[in-house]
Amino acid sequence: MTASTVFDSVLLRDLFATPEMRAVFSDQAYLEAVVRVEAALAQAQARVGIIPQDAADTIAACCDATRLDRERLGRDTATVGYPILPIVTQLAEECGDAGGYLHWGATTQDIMDTATILQCAKGLDLVAGALDELRDTLRRLALSHADTVTAGRTHLQHALPITFGYRIAVWVSSLDRHADRLRDARERALMVQLGGAAGTLASLGTGPQALRVRAELATELGLRDPDITWHVARDGLAEIVGILAAIGASLGKIGTDVALMCSTEFGELAEPFVKGRGASSTMPQKRNPISSEVMVAAAKLLRDKASAMLDAMMQDFERATGPWHVEWAVIPEAFLLLSSSLAHAVDAMAGPHIDTIRMRDNLDLTQGLILAEAVMMALAPHLGRQHAHELVYDACRVATETKRPLVDELLTRPEVVAALGDRGIRELADPMAYLGSARAMTHAVCRPSSAPVS
Known part of the structure; x- marks a missing residue:
């Protein structure tokens, strides 16, 4: 078969999916999941007393995804529009008389x-x-x-x-x-999903047994039993x-x-x-x-x-x-x-x-500009935040235009030196300190x- 998407392309599929996940969503895995659900449904219905236990056992023994005719399934699914009826038809053929209880009420x-x-x-x-x-x-x-x-x-x-x-x-x-x-x-x-044709489970009767089947099916499959379809x-x-x-x-x-x-x-x-x-x-x-x-x-x-x-x-x-x-x-x-x-x-x-x-x-590319906030916050208690921001903003502008380190520009500004001192300004140039x-x-x-x- 010719690949047509990145998911099935021999060239690209391992870029866009892992083999393990492809296996989970492969045709084979899907068929196995469908067969598992049908067999589990039969067992759940047998436990509740809706179908005979021997029929459920036969269904469990005979339902095998590997026996399904893939080409026939493909043709029939294209005709029906859904894969379940074609699958159930083939499974029922494998189950003999018990096949009449397969897919009961679902x-x-x-x-x-x-x-x-x-x-x-x-x-x-x-x-x-x-x-x-x-x-x-x-x-x-x-x-x-x-x-x-x-x-x-x-x-x-x-x-x-x-x-x-x-x-x-x-x-x-x-x-x-x-x-x-x-x-x-x-x-x-x-x-789990089990509601029948319109979701009401009418096909399994009006008593509590219908909801018991759904609960049993959920338990059988390890899924949550919802309150409603x-x-x-x-x-x-x-x-x-x-x-x-x-x-x-x-x-x-x-x-x-x-x-x-x-x-x-x-x-x-x-x-x-x-x-x-x-x-x-x-x-x-x-x-x-x-x-x-x-x-x-x-x-x-x-x-x-x-x-x-x-x-x-x-x-x-x-x-x-x-x-x-x-x-x-x-x-x-x-x-x-x-x-x-x-x-x-x-x-x-x-x-x-x-x-x-x-x-x-x-x-260090910006020669200390990355620490401008550190300087501003150190100045703020002395000069007020807004004035400190304006001073450092202007120092950054000049340092950028003259391509000099910010520290050197700050050291030329008396107001900054008076507030922080030479040593304080140089200490603020250490990125590890901020x-x-x-x-x-x-x-x-x-x-x-x-x-x-x-």
């Missing part, structure tokens, strides 16, 4: 939604594992550079001194919150994809920072060296930040997945006319994209080349839970 969407949720559960396991690995890697990196001074930048210009560890800890803090969101979303969104209440799946997109955006921010630091003009960082990786076909010197670039691209693509899921939430009455189909394309692709982004982030952060000398050199709480915050985010804040 509707296509019950099985498809529950199978999708099972895939999401496995996908979220992979996401959580990769996210934990990345967080651990970044914590170690942040702590090892908790005192590595570098230029803090706002609007791409030098602002104040920070530490490289602080910058990484900010990344970690957002990923930690995403880990909490993932955990909470699993509890809310991983729900969610055929057209798609907030759970939208939440899952939304969180995937948010994680992807945080990874995209990391990718953006890393790519900028890798640029020739910055030269503060390089992704781990792998022979040939990031090479140019014409420029032998190039070592492009490939992982960071994919992280940025994945973030942009994931944004559209979240948007599509929000659009697909607007469904008509008790069964959607079209929006449901959007999810079939969006959900797998969202998981694939995030798996790729996480894998690239782990690789990029596992062993980056960090040039601390270049960081310090860059910090890091605020950067170290404390870095350790608060990244230290082991039992370690004290330094």
Whole structure:
């Protein structure tokens, strides 16, 4: 079969997805999930007494996704418009007389939604594992550079001194919150689906047995039993994809920072060296930040997945006319994209080349202007904040125009010297003396839970 997207292209698929996540959302995995749901439904109904136990046992024994005729399924699905009826038809043939009890009282969407949720559960396991690995890697990196001074930048210009560890800890803090969101979303969104044709479970009777079947099915599959059918209440799946997109955006921010630091003009960082990786076909010197670039691209693509899921939430009455189909394309692709982004982030952060000398050199590029706020805040108690700001602002202007160190310009200003003294002015030129709480915050985010804040 000819590949037509980046997700199935032999050339590109490992850039945009991991093999493990592709396996979760493969045709084989989907068929196995559908078969598992049908068999579990039969067992749940047998326990409640709706179908004979021997029929349920036969269904469990005979339902095997590997026996399904894929080509026939493809043809029949194209005709029907949904895969469940073609699957159930083949499964029933395998089950003999017991096949008459297969899919009892269920509707296509019950099985498809529950199978999708099972895939999401496995996908979220992979996401959580990769996210934990990345967080651990970044914590170690942040702590090892908790005192590595570098230029803090706002609007791409030098602002104040920070530490490289602080910058990484900010990344970690957002990923930690995403880990909490993932955990909470699993509890809310991983729900079984069983409602029958219009969601009321009328096909299983009007007594308590219908709801007992749904509860038994949820237990059988390890999913939450919802209070009501969610055929057209798609907030759970939208939440899952939304969180995937948010994680992807945080990874995209990391990718953006890393790519900028890798640029020739910055030269503060390089992704781990792998022979040939990031090479140019014409420029032998190039070592492009490939992982960071994919992280940025994945973030942009994931944004559209979240948007599509929000659009697909607007469904008509008790069964959607079209929006449901959007999810079939969006959900797998969202998981694939995030798996790729996480894998690239782990690789990029596992062993980056960090040039601390270049960081310090860059910090000194403006000859002390990066410490203008430190001078202003030291002057403020003596002269008032606004007057101090005006004095330092003018000193910075002159220092920039004359290309001289800020300290030298400040030492020519009697009002500043009178307030701070020569020694005081020179002490303010030390970036390590104006890091605020950067170290404390870095350790608060990244230290082991039992370690004290330094």
